[in-house]
Amino acid sequence: MTLSIPRQEINAALREGAPELACQALDTYLRKLDQVSRAWFADSSPGDILNEEWRPVTKVDNLEVRDNTLSMRCQAGDRTVDLHLALPATGGIRLFSNVEGYFKPPDLLPLMATQFQSSCVLTTDDGKIVINRNPFSISFYNTVGRKVTEIGTNCLSFRFDAKGNVLATDFTNQLDATEAIYGFGERYDRFNQHGNVLTLWAMDEWITLGSGFRNVTYKCLPVFHSSKGYMVFDNSSYRVRADIGVTDRDKYRLTQHGPIFDYYFWIGSPEKALQSYTALTGRPILPPKWAFRPWIGRGEGAWLAGPSRNAVAEQESVVQQWETLGIPHSAIYSEGPSVDSPALNDFMRRRGIKVLGYFWPEVSSARQQSFLPKLKPNDLPILHCEDENATRELSYVDFTNPNARELVRQWWKRDLDLGVAGSMVDYGDLVPEGAVFHNGKSCQRSRAGHAKMSCSICR
Template structure:
């Protein structure tokens, strides 16, 4: 297997060399842009602070980061022996060692040079026990570990193959290379790199929130959570939430590969040369470079559902949002006052538009200071929250991590007393520039700092807020040039191990979410916390969800919205959504409506915009848009029991609400290419309109039979059909045989049953639970079938159905 790998690696080096040259030119252009940015910022007080912060950051790093030594490269060498262990064993090479361990449940851990699964910010709790049935045994010149779901082969040179039980190749990881110091000639930092070879037909998904996709094309993807510094578009990379998580789909099967390493890195995908089927946009080789940290990774294989179940069993099941969080959210940076919030809420009522949540952005703070409220414009937040709650509307507060460095400010004084803020190597607080001015930053990798921060949410709860929106937590520190974050040399606790920002940066937001979630659990134990975050890392789902960040207003931004939601779901974070209408500008009525119609079928359905980018209330776009938006909102509320069921399914299994069309048919290559339609659960197929002026669109249907929910017309699966998409609606199809819970005309839950195929059955489930608390939910499964020319729905296992049943498209 090493000969084929080496051939691909040689070709990859040539391609990579050309791309390295292009990257150097981009860095040169970025340097020029930094100078322009610095010059522009000098004209304002905030800009001058950003310049000083950037200079200070560079100075601190030059002083405190370790100096580079001579560049030395190391590879594993030849195999010299092995030692069996439970679930696998350790294979020793002349210059390295590899531990392979199959966990109960089928996930495979690989760790080089003594790397073990724990400690890890990604894993939830203890490492799963080893599978005692998996044994390390000789395999020619190398070794292998055979388990129920995957076979691992280790070559004599250190390459690692992962195959299905039937022998089909899923992935080959080449022998890694360690670099002990920086190499200026190649632009490489200390750390390691490893190349993987994928099947020729493979498609790669994941890597966190990416504006292109959902299938990742050839190119470079940085693993460094980054504020794009304005509204982003497809092709902008990296964004706020990156993860070293790849979900690979190929004819041979699906697998997930996770590199458990929090340092800065890069994934490069390029065209493979191993066989027919590769194309200029179809990656066959994956190269991972990391600037430090352990070389350890997990591989999980199986169907998409099994892979996501195994992944979230390892990293934590998704948090269950309260029922109200599945309704419509409205937000704007720049409400400006309680009166404006009341006006917007009243407008929704006057126009007969359902509304569940209103969000307050940083303009409601006193001078942008977190955990405060402006006494002039928001003098009575508890009263406002109580008034809105009377109309069924909750308040959600933005929370930024930066604390203004202002003695006398309660949050600053409390954090300073608790020594909760990030410091430099000499023990002084790191200062940065954010909205309030000069700021300090909690060290969320310190358990004591997390406990202190979690207690601060009492102020928010006392003001009547029901949920929380974490922003600016990459973390961001405005800088006139260079990376807009903390100095890389800034010191972090890292759970007592100690380290610097190079290791802590990517998990900063994850641990902020952990602090908030645990704090809310203690402050309000009877209610499930609700929070979502702009940034995060692997395992983010166990604390809440995410949203797109500042997506650009435009048709490209609309398309990026769907890519982000699909990609995050395949990384294990099922609750997410975009800024409907785009963040940065004023959308046309058509664009706003098409975005609104898409948002109505996404887990987080929130309108939002930047200050000065116009209002996002549906009535601001004219009576025609208002009427169509009302229809979309009413359909959202009608589907609320189905969305709640999907939330419980995600919490139980890790399956995302929004799924790619290939979810149940990963072997269908045509479906792997689809980036403009999705499944909502198993029952519905949603085909949003993503092109200006379109009134119809094509969609490739998965196997089975599908009913147009607007017309009732049936379409056979595995065909490409053209569907009407008038301005008033987007195409939505129901799977034949599906039984899904919906809100009936009287407000009670009823079952909507779509006729199954002749001679076939169908079904679905209903999960009814505590809307906000922790009481265990009730699961009910139903089956549908034809009987004497009519569709019959029965409770699985017998008994009364207990719901009114409405049969749709009941032709034989």
């Protein structure tokens, strides 16, 4: 869908005096744009504005506590939805449907629930939770009895197919005029996202910024904080559209593809919420001390563009200049084939400088076979796209394939034996939406998970 390609075709046709060919090229592009746009939004309309597609949860028909989980049989239009509420031992409040997200707490705290005719009240260390049966709502109170936030009446909706399967979810909440909403992972514009529309869908920004996708980033996260004193984590890797007071200035709205509804809420300080969140999702390893010292580095093309036109010579020259200037550094980013140079690695080792390389998952089937000669072609960890041509053209590693780990190990063996100390791991997010992973999951569901696996395996 890169705009430059049809633009070139249209301009070429017009220069040749063939307006009918230009119109055909434009029509082809517009048909593709319509198809992609419908797939991009959760209800197939720009901005998810088809109200008739959504069924709000209106009441709780049945409620019971079992295994430290409060289960609610709810009505959403003419459909039935099961919702569950639990208190993870790691902290916070979890509200989820039968189709759960990736992160699940290892243990649950005991539920202290008191049921009334029209409601149910749960007490927690951070306050209390009040569930109203009809109309359905869930209110979260802090320890001093102040209502911090809620899932209000008609504010949680689902989109169903003809068989009653959930296709998408819709969560709306009140937004005060002075309320700050911040988070969502990496952003390029501002701290407070109040007044913005965001797409939470990891994309390679080197490419998408040139395609006009101004509201996507490399490292988006479905986690946000409110200045009213709560934090929310949407535990799903399906694409999210977050409208923070744009369409309706009094509300924020999160619409999301897929059958997963799995939200975590934290009432209290951001520091405490983040401790709980990272206890649930995992914490990064502590890098060695040298990683916190200054580095030097350039891309492969920049190293080759130096006066000597020799990447190894350029890197050695730069290091010597830094030594002359008395500027300390601990590592050099040596993108490109020069990272494989024994001479470069020996030069840097003698100076106590770590060499860092580059990895991206484009590894052709022929090269994979050279690393894994005992595997049959069908067992190679090749990512399968919409068709064989796309699969062959992309030549991506499928990190959900169990053989991917050994492939990466063989890929890195030579460099690690030379002493290479680390690497950039790139392009784990550049997966076509029609791809299906080895574990059977679609790109829509597991694109972010695949990027996570690529980093984990390379680590």
